Amino acid sequence: MNKNSSNIMALAPTTSNKRETVCIFGTGDFGRALGHKIIQSGYPVVFGSRSTQTSSLIPKGAEVLSHMEAAQKAAIIIVAIQRQHYNFLTSLAEILRGKVLVDVSNNLKINQYPESNAEYLAQLVPGARVVKAFNTVSAWALQSGTLDASRQVFVCGDDMEAKQMVMDIVRALGLTPLDQGSLLAAQEIENYPLQLFPMWKFPILLSLGLTAFFFFYCLIRDIIYPYVYENQDFSFFIAISIPNRICPIMALILLALVYLPGVLAAIIQLYRGTKYRRFPDWLDKWMLCRKQLGLVALAFASLHVLYTLVIPIRSFVRWRISSLTVSQALSNKTEPLNTTNAWLSDSYLALGILGFFLFVLLGITSLPSVSNNVNWREFRFVQSKLGYLTLIFCTAHTLVYGGNRFLSSSSYRWYLPNAYMLSLIVPCIVLVVKFVLIFPCLDKPLTRIRQGWVRNPQYSE
Numbered sequence: 001m002n003k004n005s006s007n008i009m010a011l012a013p014t015t016s017n018k019r020e021t022v023c024i025f026g027t028g029d030f031g032r033a034l035g036h037k038i039i040q041s042g043y044p045v046v047f048g049s050r051s052t053q054t055s056s057l058i059p060k061g062a063e064v065l066s067h068m069e070a071a072q073k074a075a076i077i078i079v080a081i082q083r084q085h086y087n088f089l090t091s092l093a094e095i096l097r098g099k100v101l102v103d104v105s106n107n108l109k110i111n112q113y114p115e116s117n118a119e120y121l122a123q124l125v126p127g128a129r130v131v132k133a134f135n136t137v138s139a140w141a142l143q144s145g146t147l148d149a150s151r152q153v154f155v156c157g158d159d160m161e162a163k164q165m166v167m168d169i170v171r172a173l174g175l176t177p178l179d180q181g182s183l184l185a186a187q188e189i190e191n192y193p194l195q196l197f198p199m200w201k202f203p204i205l206l207s208l209g210l211t212a213f214f215f216f217y218c219l220i221r222d223i224i225y226p227y228v229y230e231n232q233d234f235s236f237f238i239a240i241s242i243p244n245r246i247c248p249i250m251a252l253i254l255l256a257l258v259y260l261p262g263v264l265a266a267i268i269q270l271y272r273g274t275k276y277r278r279f280p281d282w283l284d285k286w287m288l289c290r291k292q293l294g295l296v297a298l299a300f301a302s303l304h305v306l307y308t309l310v311i312p313i314r315s316f317v318r319w320r321i322s323s324l325t326v327s328q329a330l331s332n333k334t335e336p337l338n339t340t341n342a343w344l345s346d347s348y349l350a351l352g353i354l355g356f357f358l359f360v361l362l363g364i365t366s367l368p369s370v371s372n373n374v375n376w377r378e379f380r381f382v383q384s385k386l387g388y389l390t391l392i393f394c395t396a397h398t399l400v401y402g403g404n405r406f407l408s409s410s411s412y413r414w415y416l417p418n419a420y421m422l423s424l425i426v427p428c429i430v431l432v433v434k435f436v437l438i439f440p441c442l443d444k445p446l447t448r449i450r451q452g453w454v455r456n457p458q459y460s461e
């Protein structure tokens with residue numbers, strides 16, 4: 001009880017501290033939204049505007065003054081104005097000397113100007129201490145309070161004290177400041193809101209390309225071929241059968257592609273005998289989007305599960321079962337139970353269930369809320385060991401699906417093998433190479449290389 005009350009007492013003086021006035025240049029959407037939030041956090045706010053007339057849109061409790069008068073009242077000035085209107089600030093250079101100028105601006109295009117807006121501001125007002133912040137937060141999110149997805153505020157600047165003052169405001173707003181270093185980082189911070197799912201581009205384009213390829217492949221094999229040779233119309237396969245063929249194929253190939261760059265990196269390191277030489281750019285980029293590749297693979301695997309669940313209620317499947325039963329009844333002959341087939345079918349399903357379970361587990365551990373709560377060794381154990389186990393189960397699931405028809409010449413149509421056989425190429429290569437890499441004669445030097453050992457120091461640059 002005593003302990004609690006002393007905590008409350010300890011908090012009281014800081015919460016009643018009077019906060020410094022914050023000046024905001026510009027009464028546009030962003031200036032007003034930020035001003036409203038800053039007032040709510042207990043800071044007095046004064047706006048610097050071309051027009052000192054106040055309106056109902058201006059947050060309650062804020063003053064609207066000329067730029068010069070407003071700047072005199074505060075040590076921190078947030079410039080909520082588009083970059084193309086910064087010129088007028090040169091006339092205020094004397095008043096702004098030594099003040100903290102916060103650049104919140106964004107551009108319309110990536111690398112639109114040779115220098116970042118914040119560096120441009122620092123050139124215009126050389127005496128001011130320029131800090132870049134808040135550009136990744138939208139006026140709408142500030143106003144509606146839906147900041148959950150974008151609580152992080154990137155901050156950069158050359159003056160440590162100025163940066164600290166801005167980060168204090170960021171924290172007071174209930175946001176998380178992320179110090180990105182000097183003002184040189186401003187360009188990257190300004191480009192950030194203009195990027196469109198940068199890590200997802202490759203996985204999504206690759207998935208679209210492969211899906212289109214396998215769709216046409218299955219179309220030729222499963223619809224066009226029977227139509228040409230047997231005059232059978234299986235066009236309805238487009239709705240469920242073909243998607244249910246493509247989804248597991250995509251899930252397996254994409255999962256294998258998550259592990260392929262790691263295997264390639266190991267081969268490159270073994271060949272070069274050092275880890276101190278950069279991987280080729282394409283490999284670096286590939287490694288960076290492995291999580292996204294894995295999540296797309298999980299989406300395909302989940303779709304496969306859903307499609308599989310509806311198989312028993314499909315009209316075509318019910319027709320096939322009933323016609324088989326009727327033909328057996330008419331010929332007064334019952335097919336004996338084929339134990340080999342029963343084994344194959346049950347093993348195929350069991351491997352699929354286990355593979356999907358591990359797949360979901362991998363997906364869950366990649367969530368930041370989960371991965372933040374495990375240490376590096378635990379994370380590696382799940383993503384590497386369990387990841388490979390998932391790949392083994394899913395590959396085995398596909399191999400057993402082929403069962404005793406696997407590689408049989410009767411399954412070829414127009415010399416095209418079953419699509420699932422194509423999906424086995426990449427996973428089998430990954431698993432075989434990984435298996436070879438765990439042999440001590442390769443694993444030991446690789447471990448040493450990853451610990452910093454260099455085979456031929458003269459070639460390491």
Ligand code: NAP
Pocket residue numbers: 025026027028029030031048049050051079080081082083085088104105106107134135136137138139140
């Ligand atoms: P805005 O609605 O167009 O407002 C900009 C304000 O700049 C105007 O209201 C005006 O304020 C002032 N201004 C316009 N022309 C001027 C000139 N020639 N000289 C001096 N002041 C001038 O823009 P905004 O959406 O608020 O954005 C402001 C800044 O915040 C931009 O740099 C933007 O990139 C950045 N930002 C915006 C958002 C967002 O969600 N909107 C998010 C992140 C960052 P007065 O009439 O009071 O002078």
